Amino acid sequence: MHTNGNGTTPTVEMTYREAVREAIRDALRRDERVFLMGEDVGRYGGCFAVSKGLLQEFGPERIIDTPMSESGFTGAGIGAALGGMRPIVEVMTCNFSLLAADQIVNNAATLLHMSGGQFNVPVVIRMSTGGGKQLAAQHSHSWEGWYAHVPGLKVLVPATVEDARGMLWPALQDPDPVLIFENASLYNMKGELPADAGPVDIEKAQVRRAGRDVTLITYGASLFKALEAAEILAKDGIEAEVIDLRTLRPLDDETYLDSIARTHRAVIVDEGWRSGSISAEISARIMEQAFYQLDAPIERVCSAEVPMPYAAHMEQAALPQPEKIVAAVRWIVQ
Amino acid sequence: MLKDAPIQTGEHVAPAHNVYLLREMLRIRRFEEKCYQLYTAAKIRGFLHLYDGEEAVAVGVMQALRPEDAIVATYREHGQALARGMSMASIMAELVGKQEGCARGRGGSMHLFDAETRFYGGNAIVGGGLPLAVGLALADKMQGWPQITCCFFGDGAVQEGEFHESMNLASLWQLPVLFVCENNLYAMGVPLKISDPVVDLYQKADAYAVAASVVDGMDVLAVETAAKEAANHIRTTGRPYFLECRTYRFRAHSMFDAELYRTKAEVEAWKERDPIATFSQYLQEQGILKDADLDRLEQEVAAEIDEAVAFAEAGTWEPVEDLERFVYSEL
Numbered sequence: 001m002h003t004n005g006n007g008t009t010p011t012v013e014m015t016y017r018e019a020v021r022e023a024i025r026d027a028l029r030r031d032e033r034v035f036l037m038g039e040d041v042g043r044y045g046g047c048f049a050v051s052k053g054l055l056q057e058f059g060p061e062r063i064i065d066t067p068m069s070e071s072g073f074t075g076a077g078i079g080a081a082l083g084g085m086r087p088i089v090e091v092m093t094c095n096f097s098l099l100a101a102d103q104i105v106n107n108a109a110t111l112l113h114m115s116g117g118q119f120n121v122p123v124v125i126r127m128s129t130g131g132g133k134q135l136a137a138q139h140s141h142s143w144e145g146w147y148a149h150v151p152g153l154k155v156l157v158p159a160t161v162e163d164a165r166g167m168l169w170p171a172l173q174d175p176d177p178v179l180i181f182e183n184a185s186l187y188n189m190k191g192e193l194p195a196d197a198g199p200v201d202i203e204k205a206q207v208r209r210a211g212r213d214v215t216l217i218t219y220g221a222s223l224f225k226a227l228e229a230a231e232i233l234a235k236d237g238i239e240a241e242v243i244d245l246r247t248l249r250p251l252d253d254e255t256y257l258d259s260i261a262r263t264h265r266a267v268i269v270d271e272g273w274r275s276g277s278i279s280a281e282i283s284a285r286i287m288e289q290a291f292y293q294l295d296a297p298i299e300r301v302c303s304a305e306v307p308m309p310y311a312a313h314m315e316q317a318a319l320p321q322p323e324k325i326v327a328a329v330r331w332i333v334q
Numbered sequence: 335m336l337k338d339a340p341i342q343t344g345e346h347v348a349p350a351h352n353v354y355l356l357r358e359m360l361r362i363r364r365f366e367e368k369c370y371q372l373y374t375a376a377k378i379r380g381f382l383h384l385y386d387g388e389e390a391v392a393v394g395v396m397q398a399l400r401p402e403d404a405i406v407a408t409y410r411e412h413g414q415a416l417a418r419g420m421s422m423a424s425i426m427a428e429l430v431g432k433q434e435g436c437a438r439g440r441g442g443s444m445h446l447f448d449a450e451t452r453f454y455g456g457n458a459i460v461g462g463g464l465p466l467a468v469g470l471a472l473a474d475k476m477q478g479w480p481q482i483t484c485c486f487f488g489d490g491a492v493q494e495g496e497f498h499e500s501m502n503l504a505s506l507w508q509l510p511v512l513f514v515c516e517n518n519l520y521a522m523g524v525p526l527k528i529s530d531p532v533v534d535l536y537q538k539a540d541a542y543a544v545a546a547s548v549v550d551g552m553d554v555l556a557v558e559t560a561a562k563e564a565a566n567h568i569r570t571t572g573r574p575y576f577l578e579c580r581t582y583r584f585r586a587h588s589m590f591d592a593e594l595y596r597t598k599a600e601v602e603a604w605k606e607r608d609p610i611a612t613f614s615q616y617l618q619e620q621g622i623l624k625d626a627d628l629d630r631l632e633q634e635v636a637a638e639i640d641e642a643v644a645f646a647e648a649g650t651w652e653p654v655e656d657l658e659r660f661v662y663s664e665l
Contacts, residue, residue: 035476061476067506072465072499079469082454083404085476102496106459107466115447116438117660119454151661175663 038090109152161191166200394557432649461494490521551581
């Protein structure tokens with residue numbers, strides 16, 4: 001329950017999905033330049049039901065069902081942003097965004113620098129990400145770390161309902177391209193929000209659980225696996241500090257370095273593949289900036305380096321799990 | 335709908351306008367020649383794609399565009415940039431990498447940009463500019479602005495998926511895009527006839543319910559007429575148009591190209607149809623242009639180029655400390 005000086009602020013419970021919908025609705029109401037475009041966002045109500053009802057509420061000029069043309073409509077979104085609009089391009093899953101990678105990387109990310117500062121691209125591209133639903137190798141990967149490699153992009157990874165609700169508005173007001181990755185396994189998750197919840201910061205990581213013995217650095221759906229691992233560890237007196245990165249580009253080094261200065265141990269949990277991942281980047285930064293703070297090597301818990309398999313037991317074996325996080329922590333605290 | 339016959343040459347054009355057209359083409363040709371020299375002297379580096387032979391397309395099409403229209407072009411875009419009215423000096427400075435260049439020296443030959451003339455580059459990915467053009471037109475339509483977006487691309491781009499997606503979107507959403515295909519018969523070194531079963535490219539527009547026509551791209555008056563008809567179609571119906579301009583580049587694809595894929599005889603045959611030589615001759619036959627006029631034009635153009643080169647050479651290098659500026663917007 002949130003309180004102010006006079007008493008309690010009313011809260012509402014909503015799902016992550018509803019929070020994203022509310023964020024889109026709020027943006028459409030407040031800024032006439034904003035519109036949503038993507039496959040099935042209108043009549044279908046969104047493949048994850050995020051935009052359900054929005055076509056009826058805002059009409060076909062603001063909620064646009066696009067043809068199956070990821071490169072075409074993502075590029076059109078970039079062009080529309082160049083031309084004065086504030087589009088929300090929805091790519092159904094980050095896996096499909098690879099069809100639009102040329103537009104995102106060679107246009108959206110480069111135009112400002114390449115034009116000597118003349119043309120900025122205020123586009124927001126939302127994509128679902130992650131695995132765990134037995135959707136196999138072309139629907140289950142996590143590309144946020146890959147995009148976080150690219151200068152000129154900003155990459156947001158809202159994990160909580162509050163961030164799902166609050167990150168879209170500042171992303172839309174940002175003059176530069178912002179990618180928002182929504183882990184599909186979070187859409188049904190419930191959370192509590194102040195009734196007047198609004199925009200949140202999009203540059204800083206957040207400590208979600210305080211602890212003195214080890215720093216768990218993570219983002220997205222892995223946050224909840226890390227929190228679960230922290231509860232398990234607490235029973236043995238190991239207190240884990242859990243940090244939700246919230247943004248992968250730029251990375252908020254200060255928050256996790258500050259934590260490591262106190263805990264001296266770190267485990268990074270990343271649903272991407274280990275090699276060349278965002279966890280590798282964070283590990284390198286900790287090494288560069290906090291080498292003498294560490295009492296143990298940095299551990300990483302990532303997805304196994306395989307295309308995501310269909311069979312449930314195989315998929316679960318491939319993904320990060322609370323048990324693997326617990327094991328990694330035990331290894332470095334011994 | 336498509337037209338079966340090429341557009342006929344316009345006839346009743348004011349003499350002064352004709353001379354202007356010639357001058358604009360000459361500016362481009364002499365500029366490209368200067369670029370060739372500067373590249374050989376290692377002042378211009380990287381990739382350089384020269385427009386010799388195609389001048390009538392950029393100049394002709396530009397007559398149909400207004401200052402408020404937007405332009406998206408390719409890496410072979412010096413002609414469009416000059417014809418659009420970008421400062422020759424700023425283009426030259428860009429080519430030699432100086433910060434006084436139109437993109438602070440960040441882009442070079444393939445990435446000329448100018449916000450003032452709504453020139454959105456200069457794109458090195460074949461087909462990469464087409465979705466941007468669709469989006470710019472979408473933004474104009476959404477904001478109720480009655481301007482059009484002109485997108486230049488080559489015959490190679492027509493095979494890229496982004497061409498098909500963009501034509502589909504522009505047609506479906508009824509967007510004011512002028513798709514100008516500069517068909518010079520080669521995508522780098524690959525002849526059109528071995529990369530497309532349909533070499534009459536304007537015919538493809540029919541599949542997207544986009545109006546189209548084809549024009550002799552070596553004839554500046556024909557291109558001007560065709561482009562004005564196309565632009566007029568877009569401005570009155572709000573729907574896109576595909577204009578195929580049949581042209582030829584006299585020089586290699588770029589400075590590294592040994593031109594092993596085409597014969598010298600073919601190049602010479604096309605040079606007989608040089609847009610500048612043929613138009614100049616036509617104007618002289620019409621009594622509109624005298625030798626003295628042509629000399630004067632050449633001198634004026636040469637003076638402008640010399641000034642541009644001097645500006646570029648006097649230019650300065652962007653400080654290395656500024657390398658990370660404009661990765662993100664400065665607030």
